[in-house]
Amino acid sequence: NAGVMQNPRHLVRRRGQEARLRCSPMKGHSHVYWYRQLPEEGLKFMVYLQKENIIDESGMPKERFSAEFPKEGPSILRIQQVVRGDSAAYFCASSPSADRSYEQYFGPGTRLTVT
Amino acid sequence: AQSVTQLDSHVSVSEGTPVLLRCNYSSSYSPSLFWYVQHPNKGLQLLLKYTSAATLVKGINGFEAEFKKSETSFHLTKPSAHMSDAAEYFCVVSYYNQGGKLIFGQGTELSVKP
Numbered sequence: 380n381a382g383v384m385q386n387p388r389h390l391v392r393r394r395g396q397e398a399r400l401r402c403s404p405m406k407g408h409s410h411v412y413w414y415r416q417l418p419e420e421g422l423k424f425m426v427y428l429q430k431e432n433i434i435d436e437s438g439m440p441k442e443r444f445s446a447e448f449p450k451e452g453p454s455i456l457r458i459q460q461v462v463r464g465d466s467a468a469y470f471c472a473s474s475p476s477a478d479r480s481y482e483q484y485f486g487p488g489t490r491l492t493v494t
Numbered sequence: 495a496q497s498v499t500q501l502d503s504h505v506s507v508s509e510g511t512p513v514l515l516r517c518n519y520s521s522s523y524s525p526s527l528f529w530y531v532q533h534p535n536k537g538l539q540l541l542l543k544y545t546s547a548a549t550l551v552k553g554i555n556g557f558e559a560e561f562k563k564s565e566t567s568f569h570l571t572k573p574s575a576h577m578s579d580a581a582e583y584f585c586v587v588s589y590y591n592q593g594g595k596l597i598f599g600q601g602t603e604l605s606v607k608p
Binding site: 383410412414420421422423424427434435438470472474476477478480481482483485486487488490 | 526528530535536537538539540543545584593594595596597598599600601
């Protein structure tokens with residue numbers, strides 16, 4: 380059973396471009412979480428999705444950021460018109476259940492650099 | 495606000511000596527608590543978790559943690575540090591009715607000297 384996959388592992392964008400980060404959850408997992416790790420900071424929750432539904436986006440910036448988890452295919456975190464402050468590591472995690480007793484399995488992360 | 499505090503941003507120990515990484519959480523009904531480890535430029539790996547069963551939780555690689563409700567603490571310990579333990583450690587909490595959302599502490603960087 381392959382783990383959580385994220386691609387690309389490293390992404391460089393110029394200010395004003397769009398960034399698309401992909402996350403393929405573990406097989407059988409229908410719950411996906413995105414977290415952001417800014418330099419010198421811990422991880423912060425961004426958004427929680429189930430197939431075709433956004434359940435909790437309380438951690439997402441109100442502008443330029445969006446996420447989806449379609450019926451088929453990976454979950455996508457999209458950042459429009461990137462700025463230098465978006466430079467961070469973005470981690471995706473998946474779980475078979477939203478029950479907090481279940482472990483979330485993390486992907487290796489996508490490291491976004493905005494130049 | 496619901497939160498978790500790691501009391502040390504950096505801990506340095508010598509190989510073979512005990513490790514103690516401290517964590518306190520904001521009080522709430524029946525939290526779930528986790529410790530994750532992150533090696534440089536890698537993803538996060540679960541070390542152990544507490545979900546209202548035994549208060550002393552054993553994890554991988556010889557780590558363990560004790561849930562103390564009266565002190566709202568969940569400190570991580572290991573009797574004898576190994577060089578490979580050098581990494582960033584995160585104390586994490588999840589609260590009831592939060593959809594499994596994880597709240598991370600700021601992290602503690604563990605250095606192990608030979």
